[in-house]
Amino acid sequence: MAPIKIKFAKDFEMMEERMRRLMENMFGPWGGPATATAPQFQPAADIYETPQALVIRMDLAGLNAADIALTLHRQELVVEGRRRFPANDPVRRFHRLEIDYGSFARRFQLPKTIDDSQVEAEYQNGILIIRLHWRQASPPRHIAIREEE
Numbered sequence: 001m002a003p004i005k006i007k008f009a010k011d012f013e014m015m016e017e018r019m020r021r022l023m024e025n026m027f028g029p030w031g032g033p034a035t036a037t038a039p040q041f042q043p044a045a046d047i048y049e050t051p052q053a054l055v056i057r058m059d060l061a062g063l064n065a066a067d068i069a070l071t072l073h074r075q076e077l078v079v080e081g082r083r084r085f086p087a088n089d090p091v092r093r094f095h096r097l098e099i100d101y102g103s104f105a106r107r108f109q110l111p112k113t114i115d116d117s118q119v120e121a122e123y124q125n126g127i128l129i130i131r132l133h134w135r136q137a138s139p140p141r142h143i144a145i146r147e148e149e
Contacts, residue, residue, distance in 0.1 A: 015051070018042070041061030041083075041100035047108070053131040054114060062099070068128060072116055077108045 044059045058079060060068060068081040085101045110132060118133035 018056070029119075030148060038048075041102055041104050042106060043100075043104055045108075054110070054132045056130040057109060058128040058130075059126065060123070060128050063123075063126070065123045068123065070119075070121055070130065072119060075110045075112060075114075077110055077130070077132070078105060079130075080105045 005091065016040055046055075046057045055080075056077070060081065060083075062083050063081055067083070071078040071080070080103070082103045083099075083101050114132045115133050115135040116132075120131040120133075124131050
C-alpha cells in the first residue's frame with residue numbers, strides 16, 4: 001500500500017499570513033520602527049480569465065464605493081481604500097476583533113494584452129469586480145505598394 005501524501009504547506013502559509021496581519025493590526029508593522037500611519041491589511045482577491053477579460057474580484061465588505069480608489073498606470077492596477085471601524089457604538093471592551101480595519105493597497109501587474117481603455121468596475125454586496133478586457137488583435141490589412149513612374 002502506497003503512503004498517503006498530505007500537503008500542509010498551503011494551510012500553514014495561510015495561517016502564517018493571517019497571524020502576521022493580526023499581529024501588525026495589533027502592534028504595528030514588523031521589521032522596523034513603528035510608524036504613525038494606520039495599520040495596513042490586504043483584502044482577499046480572486047483573479048481569473050474569461051474569453052473576454054481578466055477579472056479581479058476583491059472582498060471589500062463594509063466599505064462604500066467612495067472608500068475605494070482604482071488607478072491604472074501602464075501595466076499596474078492599484079486598488080486602495082480604507083475600512084473604518086463603525087463609530088456608532090461606544091465600545092467598552094472587545095471580546096473578539098477578527099475583521100481587519102485600516103488602509104489597504106493591492107497592486108496587480110497586468111499582462112500587456114489588456115486594453116487599458118476598456119476597464120469596468122462594479123461594487124455589489126461587498127465584492128469589487130474589475131473587468132480588464134483583452135486587447136483585440138488588429139485584423140490583417142492589405143497594404144498597397146506604390147509604384148513610382
